[in-house]
Amino acid sequence: MTNRADFPEPTLVQVNGVELEVFEAGRENMGKPIVLCHGWPEHAITWRRQMSVLAATGYHVIAPNQRGYGNSSRPTEVTDYDIAHLTGDLVALLDHYGYEDAVFVGHDWGAFVVWSLAQLHPDRVNKLINLSLPYMERGEKPWIEVMETLLGDDFYFVHFNRQPGVADAVLDANTSRFIRNLYRKNVPPTPPEPGMAFINLAEAETPLGDPAMTESDLAVIISAFETSGFTGGINWYRNLDRNWHLLADAEPMIKQPALMIYGDRDLSIPRFERLAEFVPNVEVVGLDCGHWIQGEMPEETNRVISEWLDRQD
Known part of the structure; x- marks a missing residue:
């Protein structure tokens, strides 16, 4: 529970063999889902x-805690978090509400799921909006293999896969500090340090920059991870090469109208300059913020999204 007057109480919805904790707004707008x-x-x-x-x-707004998060189900098998399961949950969520398709919005890993949903279930996505993470070209080699070669063993994607359980334990032991150190904006550039970045962050005594989220929202996130732990969410990373194989036969082109919003100060994720080759109907916007776009610049994010949706109607 969030105990916030301005955030809806959740319902638990049975979909695709799991239970998702779902928050809704605008139920009076049934028939126009996002x-x-x-x-x-x-x-x-x-x-x-x-x-x-x-x-x-x-819009009828539907915001699930996806599998592995909050009070949603946390399966024990790593493969239960692959892209077939994650996109299957969203398809089943549409079925639960009786919707043929919807607008989908994703941030970070949620964006990867939305891009993949448009490839694997294109008839269920009528428009898509993604923040931070652009479309990932599949390439000739599995993604973790490529990252390991280019970025080394300590890169967090690689570390999560090659040293299962190590980072999970550190984050679980330092949940509040990790979340508070992570959700920051205006972070000054610092030279790379040895070790795995998220483990270092979880153990850092002093955060950099400024809070990117209100104290009450942070408290909800911290409480959720103190209950769930981090392994369910990290298992999404542990399926990246499996996802590479599962997407082998998917149509790489995404033809629906798409909006891509970058944080211009987000040093963790570079822009994909060839995005339009794979998403020809894309509009790209950059906002003067870091990675936590919708939290750092909520009014500007809302304006960009609302104006783009208006132009699609």
């Missing part, structure tokens, strides 16, 4: 500042 998909290590409350605005503009 589904908001969080990233890692996030929670549906990261969309709080968007939900009421989208509901006011006529």
Whole structure:
């Protein structure tokens, strides 16, 4: 529970063999769905500042805690978090509400799921909006293999896969500090340090920059991970090469209208300059912020999304 007057109480929905904790706004707008998909290590409350605005503009807003997060199911098998399962949950969520398709919005890992949903189930996505993470070209080699070659063993994607359980334990032992150190904006550039970045962050005594989220929202996220632990969310990373194989036969072109929003100060994720080759109907916007776009610049994010949706109608 969030104990926030301006954030809806959740319902638990049975879909695709799991139970998802789902937050809704604008149920009076049934028939015009928009589904908001969080990233890692996030929670549906990261969309709080968007939900009421989208509901006011006529949308039925659906924001699930995806599998592994919050009070949603946390399967024990790593392969239960592959892209077939994650996109299958969203398809089943549409079926639960009786929707043929919807607008999908994703941030970070949620964006990867939305891009993949448009490839694997294109008839269920009528428009898509992604924040931070652009479309990932599949390439000739599995993604973790490529990252290991280019970025080394300590790169967090590689570390999560090659040293299972190590980072999970450190993050679980330092949940509050890790979340508070992670959700920051205006972080000054610092030279790379040895070791795995997220483990270092979880153990850092002093955060850099400024808080990127309100104290009450942070408290919800911290409480959720103190209950769930981090392994479910990290298991999404542990399926990246499996996802590479599962997407082998998927149509690489995404033809639906798409909006890509980058944080211009987000040093963790570079822009994909060839995005339009794979997503020809894409519009690209950059905002003067870091990685936590919808939390750092909520009003600007809402304006960009609302104006783009208006132009699609």
